[in-house]
Amino acid sequence: MVLEPLLGPEGRTEFLLGNEAVARGIYEAGVSVASTYPGTPSSEIGDVLYRTSAQMGIKFEYCTNEKVALEVAAAASAGGLRSFVFMKHVGLNVAMDSFVSLSGSGVKGGMVVLSADDPSMHSSQNEQDNRFLGKFAKVIVVEPSSPQELKDFILYAFDLSEEVGHPVLVRSVTRISHIRAPVRLGKAREKNSWGYRRNTSYVLMPENAYAAQASIADRIERAASSRFREAFDSSYGESPTLIITSGAAYNYIDEALEMLNVRARILKIGMSFPLNRERVMEEIGKAQRVVFVEEGGPFIEEQVLALCALNSIKKEFYGKMNGFVPTSYEMDVDRTAGFLSKIFGIEMDVKKDESIVPRREPVLCPGCPHRATYYVARMAMKQAGIRNPIAPTDIGCYTLGYYEPYQLGDFCLSMGSSVGSSSGFAMNSTEKVVSFIGDSTFFHAGIPALVNAYHNNHNFVLVIMDNSVTAMTGGQPTPETSPPFRRVDIESVVRGIGIKNVFVMDPYDLKNSLETFKKALRSDDLAVVISRRECALEADRKRSPADAKVFTINQDKCNQCYNCVKNFSCAAFYTEDGKVYIDGELCDGCSVCSEPLVCPFNAIEVKD
Amino acid sequence: MVSIVFAGVGGQGVITVAIMVGRAAVAEGKNALMTELHGMAQRGGRISVEVRIGDYKSAIIPTGSADALVAFEELEAVRNISKLKEGGIVLLNRRRIHPVSMTIRLQNYPEDIVEERLGRVNKVDVDADQVALNLGNKKVANTVMIGALYSTGILGINEESLVSAMKESLPEKHWAVNMQAFEEGKKLTGLSVANIA
Ligand code: SF4
Ligand code: SF4
Numbered sequence: 001m002v003l004e005p006l007l008g009p010e011g012r013t014e015f016l017l018g019n020e021a022v023a024r025g026i027y028e029a030g031v032s033v034a035s036t037y038p039g040t041p042s043s044e045i046g047d048v049l050y051r052t053s054a055q056m057g058i059k060f061e062y063c064t065n066e067k068v069a070l071e072v073a074a075a076a077s078a079g080g081l082r083s084f085v086f087m088k089h090v091g092l093n094v095a096m097d098s099f100v101s102l103s104g105s106g107v108k109g110g111m112v113v114l115s116a117d118d119p120s121m122h123s124s125q126n127e128q129d130n131r132f133l134g135k136f137a138k139v140i141v142v143e144p145s146s147p148q149e150l151k152d153f154i155l156y157a158f159d160l161s162e163e164v165g166h167p168v169l170v171r172s173v174t175r176i177s178h179i180r181a182p183v184r185l186g187k188a189r190e191k192n193s194w195g196y197r198r199n200t201s202y203v204l205m206p207e208n209a210y211a212a213q214a215s216i217a218d219r220i221e222r223a224a225s226s227r228f229r230e231a232f233d234s235s236y237g238e239s240p241t242l243i244i245t246s247g248a249a250y251n252y253i254d255e256a257l258e259m260l261n262v263r264a265r266i267l268k269i270g271m272s273f274p275l276n277r278e279r280v281m282e283e284i285g286k287a288q289r290v291v292f293v294e295e296g297g298p299f300i301e302e303q304v305l306a307l308c309a310l311n312s313i314k315k316e317f318y319g320k321m322n323g324f325v326p327t328s329y330e331m332d333v334d335r336t337a338g339f340l341s342k343i344f345g346i347e348m349d350v351k352k353d354e355s356i357v358p359r360r361e362p363v364l365c366p367g368c369p370h371r372a373t374y375y376v377a378r379m380a381m382k383q384a385g386i387r388n389p390i391a392p393t394d395i396g397c398y399t400l401g402y403y404e405p406y407q408l409g410d411f412c413l414s415m416g417s418s419v420g421s422s423s424g425f426a427m428n429s430t431e432k433v434v435s436f437i438g439d440s441t442f443f444h445a446g447i448p449a450l451v452n453a454y455h456n457n458h459n460f461v462l463v464i465m466d467n468s469v470t471a472m473t474g475g476q477p478t479p480e481t482s483p484p485f486r487r488v489d490i491e492s493v494v495r496g497i498g499i500k501n502v503f504v505m506d507p508y509d510l511k512n513s514l515e516t517f518k519k520a521l522r523s524d525d526l527a528v529v530i531s532r533r534e535c536a537l538e539a540d541r542k543r544s545p546a547d548a549k550v551f552t553i554n555q556d557k558c559n560q561c562y563n564c565v566k567n568f569s570c571a572a573f574y575t576e577d578g579k580v581y582i583d584g585e586l587c588d589g590c591s592v593c594s595e596p597l598v599c600p601f602n603a604i605e606v607k608d
Numbered sequence: 609m610v611s612i613v614f615a616g617v618g619g620q621g622v623i624t625v626a627i628m629v630g631r632a633a634v635a636e637g638k639n640a641l642m643t644e645l646h647g648m649a650q651r652g653g654r655i656s657v658e659v660r661i662g663d664y665k666s667a668i669i670p671t672g673s674a675d676a677l678v679a680f681e682e683l684e685a686v687r688n689i690s691k692l693k694e695g696g697i698v699l700l701n702r703r704r705i706h707p708v709s710m711t712i713r714l715q716n717y718p719e720d721i722v723e724e725r726l727g728r729v730n731k732v733d734v735d736a737d738q739v740a741l742n743l744g745n746k747k748v749a750n751t752v753m754i755g756a757l758y759s760t761g762i763l764g765i766n767e768e769s770l771v772s773a774m775k776e777s778l779p780e781k782h783w784a785v786n787m788q789a790f791e792e793g794k795k796l797t798g799l800s801v802a803n804i805a
Contacts, residue, residue: 015627015634015642122645146665179667180627180642182634251665259670333670357687358718360617360707362649397650404712471650537650565711571652574706575714583705585737585746586619586652 006052010187018177019044021147022114025154026084027056029110030189033076034060035069037444039088040123041174042116043473046086050476057191062470062477065415065444066091070098070113077111077167079196082158086114089130090414094445100137102167104212105201106219109192110162112154113139114170116177119248119295119330123174123472125395125414127328129296131272134169138216140223141273142232143171143247147181153232153270155186160228166219173295175248175330224274232270233279239263241344242287244280244304246272249295249331256337262344264291272300280304284313291343292319295331318343361403366572367536367588370398370465372507374406375568377434377463379597380517386432390425394418394446396438397472398465405569408436416445419462423453426460432521433460439490440470440478447493453526454497461520461527466490467535475538494528501527508533508590510597536588549589550607553580557603568598609662610762611669615688616680617705619651621750625678626657628754628777632769633661641667652708656688661764675762678753680736681705682722689725698731699756699797701749732756732797739792748789755793 005014006024016024022045026034034053036046046062053060059076063069066087073083085095092099092115099113115133118124134141140160144153150172157168200208201215223229241264245253250268257264267283269275284290284304292301298320305317318324325339341348364371381389393399393409394417402409411421419442422435437446442464450462470476479488494502501523505513513531520527551572558580565573565580570593572586582593584607594604612629616622623644633640642659658669669691677698679685685700692698704717734756740749751774757763758770771790775783 013634013637015631015640174645175643175667178644180630180640180644181667182639251667255664255666255670332668333666337670357683357721358707358710360652360654360683360687361709362653363651363708365619365649365651400649404709474650562714565714569708569712571708574711574717576716578714586705 004052006048007055008185010185012185013182014185015180016147016183017044017180018147018150018172020048021151021183022086022154023048023052024183024185025151027058028151028186028188029155029158030082030191031058031084031158032081032109032191033073033083034058034085035063035072036086037063037066037069037091038470038473038476039091039116040473041118041177042086042088042114042172043476045114046476047474064479066095067098070095070102073111074098074102074105074107077107077109078199078202079109079194080192081109081194082162082192083109083111084114086116088124089115089117089128090124090126091115092130092133094415096133096137099139101204103138103216104204104209106165106212106215107161107167108165110158111167112157112161112170113167114172117171117173117296119173125412127296129299130169131171131299132297134171135273135299138220140166140168140220140271141171142168142271144176144270145247145250145268146176147179148183149270150176151183156228156231160223160226163226163228164219164222166223171247173248173330220274224276229271229276233268233276234270235265235267235283237263237265239265240288241265241291242267242283242289243291243293244269244300245293246270246300247295249293249336252331252333252336253293255333256340259333259337260341260344260346260348262346269300273303275300275303275307277307281307281311284308284315287315289316289318291324291340292317293325293331293336294320297327362400363403363571364397364400365536365588366570366586367539367590368397369467369507369531369533369536370401371568371570372510372513372533372592373463373465373531374401374408375598376507376510376513376517377408378406378567380514380521381434384518384521386521389432389434390429392418392421392425392433392435394437394441396441398436398438401436405567408434415441416449419446419449419453422460422462423449423456423458426458434463434521435460436463436465438471439464439466439468439480442490443479443488450494451497454499459524459526461529463529463531464490466530466532467538469535469538471535471537475535491530494530499526499528501525502530503527504530504532506533507531508592510592510595514597536590540588549591550584550587551589551591551594551604552582552584552607554603554605555579557601559601559603561600563600564593564598564604568593609664610764611658611660611674612676612678613669613674613688613691614657614659614678614680615684616655617684618649618653618655620655620680622655622657622680624777625750625754626659628770628773629757629763630659631773631776632765635769635773636765638765639663643667654684654687656684676757676760678757680753683707683718686722686725689729692729695730697760697762698726698729699734699753699760700726700731701734701736701753703737734793734796736793739796740789743785743788743792745785748786751786751789752793752796755790756796758790759794759797
């Protein structure tokens with residue numbers, strides 16, 4: 001039997017992913033409503049809730065974007081329920097408009113917002129440190145260090161939020177959300193009951209907003225002196241050197257100190273806004289020198305230095321602001337030992353690995369319909385004489401079209417930016433603009449930009465790569481998923497705007513797709529191509545093993561023209577001594593490579 | 609205290625294997641940490657998972673301190689070799705997955721780099737894919753690797769804990785073939801538990 005560890009009884013210890021610990025944490029905290037838009041490294045929270053929320057008594061939903069998700073949760077909280085919204089760090093930018101106002105409105109039922117940051121950008125476009133956004137929005141910020149703390153801090157955060165009537169931001173990072181560790185399960189609390197009452201602070205028109213400003217400061221002050229604050233911070237060790245640290249950075253310090261054979265006193269901060277000022281000042285008072293070790297920006301460092309300035313305290317300080325601690329990329333034991341060794345004045349020999357290992361770029365899966373779309377797009381543009389297209393792209397698996405051999409990906413800032421930037425390119429450039437966006441991203445932020453393009457008479461080709469799933473984050477549903485949800489039809493949305501040149505194609509059918517694509521390129525007005533084919537991984541999940549096919553190269557027929565490897569470039573192809581092969585373990589059996597438009601010699605056949 | 613790097617390519621089940629090892633340790637009341645990285649690609653990207661059992665706070669293994677590297681793919685073994693401590697052991701599944709950027713240039717698999725770098729370390733070849741095929745189910749290659757890893761004795765966990773962790777993660781109809789794969793894996797390294805533990 002495959003167990004569902006997340007629903008286990010109180011007292012059990014399970015080996016949980018940080019994100020799974022979050023899901024368990026909100027269950028234990030008595031949360032009634034949870035919402036999100038999927039984004040790595042926070043996605044698995046949603047995967048778990050999608051499976052188990054009914055059993056947990058939580059109303060969970062995937063929203064079209066993070067702003068909507070935050071508003072769904074905020075309304076639940078206004079009605080007295082505990083609510084939770086989670087997202088990847090850049091998702092908070094999308095939700096920011098409502099997030100900032102939320103601190104003015106305040107909350108009734110406890111409300112926690114979780115941001116999973118991505119230092120070192122393992123799967124993101126930047127490594128912004130969202131603790132700064134929390135403080136900017138005047139929202140309480142807490143930062144756990146481990147999966148167990150993720151769960152525990154979420155419980156405390158809900159209690160604190162409800163006590164002071166203010167939202168709390170939990171900042172996680174990849175190396176907490178994607179760490180597995182033992183997590184001790186606790187008891188699930190009772191849920192609050194619904195009891196919505198009108199309140200002037202929920203309508204932030206100028207008069208009410210003016211009053212709200214004063215109450216924000218009051219709530220932050222109450223959080224700073226709340227009895228819950230003790231639950232977040234901890235300290236240990238005897239030494240004149242004080243290391244102030246937080247979050248994932250904390251995990252590396254003990255081992256680094258051991259490596260260097262030195263000691264320090266550690267102050268681990270769990271609530272980094274507002275700080276527990278008395279405790280911090282007391283610790284600093286006892287220290288000779290103070291080192292700040294944080295992942296991201298100098299968030300605690302700036303606040304503590306300001307406190308010291310106000311209290312005329314002078315110490316030796318070492319941190320990001322004077323260049324002793326790096327400001328970019330995630331920490332680990334090696335890096336931490338590296339900068340601590342300089343601060344402690346210890347020689348350290350750095351082991352360097354000189355060997356150069358060939359890169360393995362991320363690739364589209366074998367059988368991926370995006371590959372077929374890009375192949376057709378390249379071919380159609382070539383045949384239509386478009387040599388230098390400008391190809392804005394967007395955020396999803398298809399961003400990989402940036403790589404060889406397709407090289408269709410010229411501009412990408414954020415979710416939905418392909419469509420907005422296409423207007424800007426089309427307005428100014430004489431080159432043809434052909435841009436690419438996925439279905440989930442189109443719903444998330446593409447629609448307003450497409451309305452803009454139509455309304456303002458911009459002429460470009462938008463390709464919506466519709467695989468009916470949020471694929472890059474692991475296959476979450478989209479507004480097209482049905483049942484049990486209602487299906488939103490992309491073609492109707494596009495036509496509803498008023499766009500006339502709408503073309504639908506199945507990218508697996510290369511021949512017809514090529515003709516369709518050329519028509520779209522020839523149209524003298526804004527055109528939308530909907531390239532519709534289910535994600536290969538989703539299709540795999542549904543297919544019975546008996547129907548699985550594998551393709552192979554008939555070496556007698558192969559003319560070694562290399563069109564398949566150089567231009568179509570399925571990840572299952574490889575060459576050895578000039579001969580082309582298909583890796584049978586990788587081939588998905590999609591059959592697209594066997595079409596004459598890929599292999600003109602019909603050398604690619606089903607393997608029997 | 610033991611630190612192990614699991615490396616391979618997306619789709620090979622690297623993460624699943626590491627989870628089973630971690631679960632088994634936790635079931636024995638030990639502390640276990642695991643860090644997994646998901647790159648951008650759902651399949652075909654490089655994957656490395658680090659597992660540490662014992663009194664650690666950092667899930668990320670410092671350079672040159674892993675006791676073992678369990679590699680599901682040859683080039684990925686090389687890519688992660690710098691984590692291995694001196695005298696550490698490499699369990700190498702003899703599987704080659706060609707990087708697409710090399711294929712586009714019609715390059716051969718970089719065999720020489722693999723042989724050169726892995727020739728200098730304590731390496732045991734484990735033909736997990738072949739063993740799995742002989743058992744009639746290529747999906748159990750991972751379980752063969754677990755068996756091989758267990759037989760080195762470095763895990764310091766009991767066979768029963770590992771077996772029940774595997775069973776907890778698998779539907780019952782797959783138990784028998786996975787147990788066979790585990791047994792086959794145990795025979796492959798030619799090492800005996802008593803020697804090392
Ligand atoms: S396209 Fe066909 S003929 Fe050309 S190299 Fe590939 S398999 Fe051989
Ligand atoms: S059938 Fe061809 S294109 Fe499809 S996955 Fe297999 S090798 Fe790749």
